[in-house]
Amino acid sequence: MLSTDEAAPRRLFFRLLAITTIIKLWLAAAIPFTGDEAYFYLWGSYPDWGGYYDHPPMAGWWLWALQGVSSSTLWLRTPAILLWIAVVFGMMDLLRRLQPHHAGKPWMLGSLFLALPFTWSLNLITTDTPLILFLFFSGYAFLRAEQSDDLRWYAAAGLLLGLALLSKYFAGLLAITYAVYLLPRGRRSWLKLILVALCALPFMLLNMAWNATHCWNNVLFNLYNRNAGSQFDASHLIIYMLMMVYLVTPWTGLRLARSGALRGYWPLVSLFAVPFVLFLLLSFYKTIGLHWVLAFLPFFFLWAGASLDIDVLSKHRRWNLWLGLPHLIALLLLAYLPSNVIQGAKLHTDIVMHREAKALIKMLRQDLPTDATIMTPSYSFASLLSYHGGSYVPVFGGGSFHARFDDNVTDFHSYAGKPIRIVSTRKIDASTLLPYFDSVSVSERMLDGARFWVADGQGFRFEPYRAQVLSQIAETYYRLPAFLPLHGCRFMEQYGFQRQNR
Numbered sequence: 001m002l003s004t005d006e007a008a009p010r011r012l013f014f015r016l017l018a019i020t021t022i023i024k025l026w027l028a029a030a031i032p033f034t035g036d037e038a039y040f041y042l043w044g045s046y047p048d049w050g051g052y053y054d055h056p057p058m059a060g061w062w063l064w065a066l067q068g069v070s071s072s073t074l075w076l077r078t079p080a081i082l083l084w085i086a087v088v089f090g091m092m093d094l095l096r097r098l099q100p101h102h103a104g105k106p107w108m109l110g111s112l113f114l115a116l117p118f119t120w121s122l123n124l125i126t127t128d129t130p131l132i133l134f135l136f137f138s139g140y141a142f143l144r145a146e147q148s149d150d151l152r153w154y155a156a157a158g159l160l161l162g163l164a165l166l167s168k169y170f171a172g173l174l175a176i177t178y179a180v181y182l183l184p185r186g187r188r189s190w191l192k193l194i195l196v197a198l199c200a201l202p203f204m205l206l207n208m209a210w211n212a213t214h215c216w217n218n219v220l221f222n223l224y225n226r227n228a229g230s231q232f233d234a235s236h237l238i239i240y241m242l243m244m245v246y247l248v249t250p251w252t253g254l255r256l257a258r259s260g261a262l263r264g265y266w267p268l269v270s271l272f273a274v275p276f277v278l279f280l281l282l283s284f285y286k287t288i289g290l291h292w293v294l295a296f297l298p299f300f301f302l303w304a305g306a307s308l309d310i311d312v313l314s315k316h317r318r319w320n321l322w323l324g325l326p327h328l329i330a331l332l333l334l335a336y337l338p339s340n341v342i343q344g345a346k347l348h349t350d351i352v353m354h355r356e357a358k359a360l361i362k363m364l365r366q367d368l369p370t371d372a373t374i375m376t377p378s379y380s381f382a383s384l385l386s387y388h389g390g391s392y393v394p395v396f397g398g399g400s401f402h403a404r405f406d407d408n409v410t411d412f413h414s415y416a417g418k419p420i421r422i423v424s425t426r427k428i429d430a431s432t433l434l435p436y437f438d439s440v441s442v443s444e445r446m447l448d449g450a451r452f453w454v455a456d457g458q459g460f461r462f463e464p465y466r467a468q469v470l471s472q473i474a475e476t477y478y479r480l481p482a483f484l485p486l487h488g489c490r491f492m493e494q495y496g497f498q499r500q501n502r
Contacts, residue, residue: 009107009310016111020120021085023328028077028123030335032354035380037124038387039403041067041076045392046409050210053404054221057207058134058167059127066125071387080129084119087132090140091302097147098265098306108313109305115320116301117327118247118294127168128291134164135174135295139271142178145192146267154192158199166203169222170292175200177274181267214408215478215489224502225401225477232284240283243290244276247297249323252304252316261307268306271299343449349425352450353381357388360447364423364454372419372456379403381425396422398473407477407491412470416462422455433457436465470495 033041043052044063051057066076091113092106099105113119138160145153157178164171178196182189211218245253275296279288305313339355342348353360364374364385374389375396376382380403385393394410420437422428430440438459445452474497480486482501492499 006103006107009104009111013107013110013114016114017085020114021081023120024081024123025074027121027331027335028081029074031123031331032357033073033076033384033387034124034354035384036126037076038383039379039405040126041071041387042383042392042405045386046405048210050206051214051218053217053408054226054402055127055168056166056218057210058130058163059125062130063125077123077125079133080123080125083129083133084114087136087298088113088119090136091298091305094140094143094302095305097144098268102310105305105310105313108310108317109301112305112313112317112320113298113301115317115324116249117320117324118290118297120324121327121331122294126291128294131164131167131171132295134160134167135171136298138164138174139299142196142271143267151192151195154195155199158196161196162200162203165200166207169218171295173275173278173296174271176278177270180274181270212485213488215491216480216484216486217404217408219484220477220480221401221404227286228401234284236285236287237280237283240280240288243288244293247290247293248300249316249320251319252301252308255312255316256304256307259307261303265303265306268299268303272296272303340449349450349452352448353384353425356448357384360452361385361389363445363447364421368421369419372421373415374421374423376423377426378424379406381423382406385423396420398469398476401477404477407473411494412460412462412465413494415460418460420457420460422457424453424455425451426453428453428455430455435468436461466495471497475500 040059041063043057043060044065044067047060047064048057052060062079063076066078069075088110092110095102095106095109138157141153141156141160144150145157161171161174161178164174175197178193182193207218276293279293282288304316308316339348339351342351368374373394374385375394376385377395377397377399379395379399382393382395383403392409395406399406422433428442430442433440433455437457438461440455440457442453442455445454474492474495478489478492478497479500479502486499489499491497
């Protein structure tokens with residue numbers, strides 16, 4: 001039978017869990033599929049064994065499995081809906097083990113965490129979904145290992161770390177955290193670290209083997225292409241600091257800073273303190289995205305639960321609920337505000353593109369020649385049209401360092417001499433396309449007050465396109481460090497380009 005101290009927090013937790021789950025389901029059904037989600041959906045449509053252009057393969061594997069059942073937006077977002085629920089139960093279990101005599105605190109910690117805006121408002125299926133899951137439960141296993149000194153838990157931490165590394169490379173921050181914590185603690189701790197590393201290693205080797213046969217795409221993107229031009233900018237640091245104040249919430253962060261609680265629970269504190277410091281150092285040169293930090297926040301709030309009393313946790317839970325109110329209003333507007341209210345703004349076109357993608361596809365297919373192909377200059381736009389249209393939409397032009405999945409799917413040889421319809425949310429200058437077609441005509445089309453530009457190119461000329469566009473892509477995005485062995489690169493091979501070293 002539950003004690004009086006435990007019964008009330010438990011009831012509160014399950015009420016809040018039910019309310020936030022209903023909100024999550026509503027948001028997942030009401031918010032249109034985003035361009036990023038559609039891009040990762042394409043990974044699932046073209047499953048690969050060890051990676052994709054910009055990240056390791058885990059999100060693609062998940063979406064491949066989900067597509068085997070249904071491609072509805074709500075179904076595809078199911079893992080994101082369940083993610084924070086799984087995490088919060090793991091946090092509560094750890095707090096019970098850390099403080100077994102405080103029966104009500106785990107339930108109150110769970111309520112506080114569920115009330116945070118990001119746990120109920122972010123329901124998108126992206127590479128961060130499996131990353132957060134595997135990172136948290138790797139940390140969970142590590143804390144269990146430190147508590148019990150059971151090598152099996154260290155092995156589990158390594159296996160889960162390996163799965164996180166197959167989700168996103170900056171899971172490596174958790175590996176660094178394990179090293180920072182264990183290395184100063186003597187020879188036996190070194191052996192524990194070696195066990196963690198050995199259990200994670202096979203997953204990383206799988207991805208490296210894929211990279212060696214796929215242009216080293218993940219390495220080039222994450223270490224080179226996405227960091228080109230990075231330089232010191234104090235505004236990045238300011239943005240990071242403000243973002244962290246928002247994420248940890250001013251009331252909880254300030255209360256912990258005043259309490260001096262950092263002196264305790266070192267294994268737990270290291271799991272968020274080391275990544276946060278590393279992000280701080282990176283922020284001098286890069287903008288740190290909110291989604292980068294989310295995977296480590298559960299450990300911060302678990303530390304808060306261990307360090308603060310139940311009355312303080314209850315008060316902070318109420319304040320978190322008030323913090324969530326403007327987020328809920330903003331999401332209501334995003335889902336239901338008539339798009340013509342902001343007609344004329346760029347956001348209006350983006351909203352129409354996401355809400356009315358099926359109608360847009362129908363409009364673009366009108367008067368389309370039977371042998372013509374629809375393309376766009378934007379990876380996000382192309383992915384949305386592919387998802388809603390049920391057929392793959394290639395990317396025309398140079399694109400950007402992000403999301404170059406299309407390089408390994410489309411072969412422009414096959415379009416030689418054929419018509420191509422290029423659609424864009426930006427004005428198209430026909431003269432920029434003339435070198436690649438026998439003729440080009442540009443028109444404007446309207447949908448729900450939003451303007452789209454359509455260029456119809458007749459007789460695609462492959463050789464000029466290869467010489468001017470594809471060669472520039474090869475030079476910009478496929479230049480390899482000389483020390484990397486290469487055993488295959490579809491993009492370079494299919495267009496007859498030679499390896500280029502940095």
